[in-house]
Amino acid sequence: MRGATHAKWAALAAAVALVATACGGGGDSGGGSGADGIVSSSWGDPQNPLEPSNTNEVQGGKVLSMIFRGLKQYDPKTGEATNMLAESIETTDSTNFTITLKDGWTFSNGEAVTAKSFVDAWNYGASLKNNQKNAFFFGQIEGYDQVHPEEGEPTAQTMSGLKVVDDKTFTVKLTQKFSTWPDTLGYVAFAPLPQSFFDDHAAWLDKPVGNGPYTVASYSKGSQMELKRWDGYPGADKAQNGGVTLKVYTDNNTAYTDLTAGNLDLVDDVPASQLKNVEADLGDRYINVPAGIIQTLGFPFYDPAWNKPGQEKLRQGLSMAINREQITDTIFQKTRTPAVDWTSPVLGEEGGFKDICGDFCKYNAEEAKKLVAEGGGIPGGTMTITYNADTGSHKEWVDAVCNSINNALGNNRACAGNPIGTFADFRSQVSTQKMKGPFRAGWQMDYPLIQNFLQPLYYTNASSNDGKYSDPEFDKLVDQANAESDIAKAVGTFQSAEEVLRDDMGAIPLWYQNGSAGYSERVSNVMLNPFSVPVYDQIKVG
Amino acid sequence: MGRYVIRRLLQMIPVFIGATLLIFLMVNVMGDPIAGLCGDRACDPATAAQLEKEFGLDKPVWQQYLIYMGNLFTGDFGTAFNGQPVTELMASSFPVTIRLTIVAIFFEIVIGISLGVMTGLKRGRPVDTTVLLLTLVVISVPTFVTGLLLQLLLGVEWGWIKPAVSPEAPFNELIVPGLVLASVSLAYVTRLTRTSIAENKRADYVRTATAKGLPRRRVITRHLLRNSLIPVVTFIGADIGALMGGAIVTERIFNIHGVGYQLYQGIVRQSTQTVVGFVTVLVLVFLVANLVVDLLYAVLDPRIRYA
Numbered sequence: 001m002r003g004a005t006h007a008k009w010a011a012l013a014a015a016v017a018l019v020a021t022a023c024g025g026g027g028d029s030g031g032g033s034g035a036d037g038i039v040s041s042s043w044g045d046p047q048n049p050l051e052p053s054n055t056n057e058v059q060g061g062k063v064l065s066m067i068f069r070g071l072k073q074y075d076p077k078t079g080e081a082t083n084m085l086a087e088s089i090e091t092t093d094s095t096n097f098t099i100t101l102k103d104g105w106t107f108s109n110g111e112a113v114t115a116k117s118f119v120d121a122w123n124y125g126a127s128l129k130n131n132q133k134n135a136f137f138f139g140q141i142e143g144y145d146q147v148h149p150e151e152g153e154p155t156a157q158t159m160s161g162l163k164v165v166d167d168k169t170f171t172v173k174l175t176q177k178f179s180t181w182p183d184t185l186g187y188v189a190f191a192p193l194p195q196s197f198f199d200d201h202a203a204w205l206d207k208p209v210g211n212g213p214y215t216v217a218s219y220s221k222g223s224q225m226e227l228k229r230w231d232g233y234p235g236a237d238k239a240q241n242g243g244v245t246l247k248v249y250t251d252n253n254t255a256y257t258d259l260t261a262g263n264l265d266l267v268d269d270v271p272a273s274q275l276k277n278v279e280a281d282l283g284d285r286y287i288n289v290p291a292g293i294i295q296t297l298g299f300p301f302y303d304p305a306w307n308k309p310g311q312e313k314l315r316q317g318l319s320m321a322i323n324r325e326q327i328t329d330t331i332f333q334k335t336r337t338p339a340v341d342w343t344s345p346v347l348g349e350e351g352g353f354k355d356i357c358g359d360f361c362k363y364n365a366e367e368a369k370k371l372v373a374e375g376g377g378i379p380g381g382t383m384t385i386t387y388n389a390d391t392g393s394h395k396e397w398v399d400a401v402c403n404s405i406n407n408a409l410g411n412n413r414a415c416a417g418n419p420i421g422t423f424a425d426f427r428s429q430v431s432t433q434k435m436k437g438p439f440r441a442g443w444q445m446d447y448p449l450i451q452n453f454l455q456p457l458y459y460t461n462a463s464s465n466d467g468k469y470s471d472p473e474f475d476k477l478v479d480q481a482n483a484e485s486d487i488a489k490a491v492g493t494f495q496s497a498e499e500v501l502r503d504d505m506g507a508i509p510l511w512y513q514n515g516s517a518g519y520s521e522r523v524s525n526v527m528l529n530p531f532s533v534p535v536y537d538q539i540k541v542g
Numbered sequence: 543m544g545r546y547v548i549r550r551l552l553q554m555i556p557v558f559i560g561a562t563l564l565i566f567l568m569v570n571v572m573g574d575p576i577a578g579l580c581g582d583r584a585c586d587p588a589t590a591a592q593l594e595k596e597f598g599l600d601k602p603v604w605q606q607y608l609i610y611m612g613n614l615f616t617g618d619f620g621t622a623f624n625g626q627p628v629t630e631l632m633a634s635s636f637p638v639t640i641r642l643t644i645v646a647i648f649f650e651i652v653i654g655i656s657l658g659v660m661t662g663l664k665r666g667r668p669v670d671t672t673v674l675l676l677t678l679v680v681i682s683v684p685t686f687v688t689g690l691l692l693q694l695l696l697g698v699e700w701g702w703i704k705p706a707v708s709p710e711a712p713f714n715e716l717i718v719p720g721l722v723l724a725s726v727s728l729a730y731v732t733r734l735t736r737t738s739i740a741e742n743k744r745a746d747y748v749r750t751a752t753a754k755g756l757p758r759r760r761v762i763t764r765h766l767l768r769n770s771l772i773p774v775v776t777f778i779g780a781d782i783g784a785l786m787g788g789a790i791v792t793e794r795i796f797n798i799h800g801v802g803y804q805l806y807q808g809i810v811r812q813s814t815q816t817v818v819g820f821v822t823v824l825v826l827v828f829l830v831a832n833l834v835v836d837l838l839y840a841v842l843d844p845r846i847r848y849a
Binding site: 046131264390424425428 | 577580581583626634694
């Protein structure tokens with residue numbers, strides 16, 4: 001035992017020494033400054049393997065936005081789609097498209113980007129065998145049914161609608177008219193892939209190779225990714241810094257703390273609990289801008305109790321019973337904007353953003369009470385709003401929405417929250433039509449098009465139509481808009497469809513979500529694009 | 543002794559099978575894990591079916607369990623939803639958590655037992671009262687409050703430490719998190735040691751040892767402390783498992799990518815393979831720690847013999 005006592009003291013001394021050395025640390029975030037400075041940024045562990053057609057969440061999307069460039073690129077300020085790799089995308093009938101590529105583009109491993117790089121990547125993404133979660137993005141291309149049948153085995157390896165003409169040209173045939181289809185091509189699922197992706201898939205996943213302004217220098221899964229500027233990048237949007245280090249944080253509160261302590265340059269998700277302090281902590285280094293995200297309340301149209309004639313008045317009444325201004329001010333500290341339509345302000349007026357909801361989205365207790373009564377009242381006298389309780393602090397606003405409804409209707413039992421433990425369970429109940437009343441719904445746009453806010457969500461049997469809303473008039477107008485070759489007219493027709501949606505109140509629009517970010521004094525020129533992802537390549541260090 | 547160990551090891555088998563089965567069923571009851579994979583958008587049915595097949599979720603639960611256990615004996619813990627083998631997740635997170643646990647246990651033993659001995663010997667004196675009050679405070683304040691407070695003061699205000707631990711998580715960065723993690727148990731160890739020492743101080747063998755003229759230091763370490771440590775060792779042994787699995791709060795606050803964090807991710811994403819795999823290993827750690835504690839009894843108190 002005496003020996004053990006000595007060991008104890010030695011260990012204690014060692015610990016003291018360690019504390020002492022730890023004190024010396026701190027303040028060495030990144031390295032260098034000027035054009036070669038490294039930006040350190042917070043990150044979350046991507047949920048899926050990093051493949052363009054398999055990444056459907058923000059964290060993986062961040063990386064892909066740095067290492068890939070597609071046919072089109074969305075302007076970080078306006079969201080407008082402009083040609084990137086595409087020299088031209090031509091069509092005469094909105095169904096057959098001829099795509100020509102620009103010269104001089106290569107992947108960072110030196111391989112040239114050819115028409116084949118696109119066609120192979122798209123065929124890979126669409127194929128059922130590869131389990132790609134974004135496969136349905138290729139659903140409009142002819143032959144998708146054969147490589148990705150709804151049931152049974154695929155009958156073809158490649159889509160018949162894709163043809164390589166030569167190194168720089170390929171053609172696409174869609175199954176129906178879709179005039180704004182070229183503008184969807186900035187979405188990351190449509191990125192080209194190098195041959196090495198197909199030759200050694202596992203190695204590629206360990207260290208993805210793309211054609212964007214950055215290359216992956218090192219990637220330790222679950223903790224950190226170092227991206228370096230690629231000096232051979234041929235595009236106009238060359239990186240303004242030496243690289244970006246993405247650090248996985250277990251909690252965005254910790255990332256924020258690290259930012260205030262000066263160990264991190266960029267946090268692109270300011271935690272709700274810090275919103276009160278953020279102005280004082282960061283001053284004008286806090287960004288709060290609208291993003292292409294809208295939150296709504298969906299209805300279970302598959303439940304006979306919620307799908308009776310005349311109930312649109314009930315839904316409209318409920319919408320008017322929600323005090324959006326108050327909730328976005330008090331609960332979200334103005335990081336949400338009360339909704340006035342079913343799209344998003346990032347589209348701009350030309351893109352189709354317009355106050356279509358009108359009075360139905362304004363708080364009016366009296367009118368709300370009247371409309372709910374005319375609509376036959378809440379089925380069964382009480383309703384619940386279902387949400388998942390594990391992430392996103394949905395409880396606060398759901399309770400506030402219910403309070404607002406209860407107050408407006410003068411009935412304390414009209415509405416209550418119905419939490420579900422995990423997001424996965426919530427999603428499985430929503431997608432298998434188990435909702436007994438309104439439920440939380442959110443939509444983050446894939447590309448800044450009004451089509452993307454309407455068709456996937458409210459078209460009959462569309463991929464994300466969780467409430468099974470269906471209206472022949474709405475469907476007809478969407479089809480018409482898609483076939484319209486004049487973009488302005490197409491947008492107008494989409495807006496008419498949105499009016500149908502309003503008269504039915506197919507879903508209650510609540511608010512648009514803002515992207516929020518904070519950055520350190522080391523960096524400047526930080527902005528968020530319409531997808532609320534930082535425009536990493538434009539950040540300047542020092 | 544040998545027979546005792548073998549009997550205990552054999553007893554572990556049903557406990558192990560029962561525990562893993564329970565966890566397996568619990569995770570499965572939570573609902574369809576594939577639904578969460580596609581975000582706010584429903585997976586298209588064909589892809590969902592394909593994914594279910596790949597992860598073996600299309601079979602009945604009992605079959606899934608048997609296949610899982612079969613694979614387990616070949617060292618295959620399955621694949622997490624992000625495509626990483628669970629063994630890879632373990633290889634990256636267990637060393638971190640083990641380091642954190644070592645730091646925490648070290649503080650428990652060194653600070654907890656020294657304070658316990660000190661207060662136990664001076665019962666009723668001001669030192670005793672002060673330490674008792676302090677431990678009461680530590681026990682009643684939740685870990686996340688202590689953690690966030692220390693992070694804010696030491697990390698942001700004074701800049702002594704980095705508020706977030708780096709992915710490599712070396713020992714020196716784990717000192718403060720380890721202290722936070724240990725704090726509550728540390729207070730219990732202090733109180734347990736104090737009571738035990740105070741009780742045994744009046745025991746006959748201590749009086750005899752003092753009467754023999756042994757130096758006070760030897761009386762305390764050799765006779766008094768050794769006999770008083772049994773309840774403390776039991777507590778610390780059980781704590782090893784608890785610290786490894788229950789460090790979620792501390793790991794989140796200090797950005798430590800350890801077992802707690804991986805388990806949390808696994809639960810949120812409903813990744814059966816991750817959760818069951820990690821819990822299986824934690825169950826093993828718990829069982830082994832318990833066995834070691836039981837064996838230590840005999841070392842500490844020779845009157846205890848195993849048949």
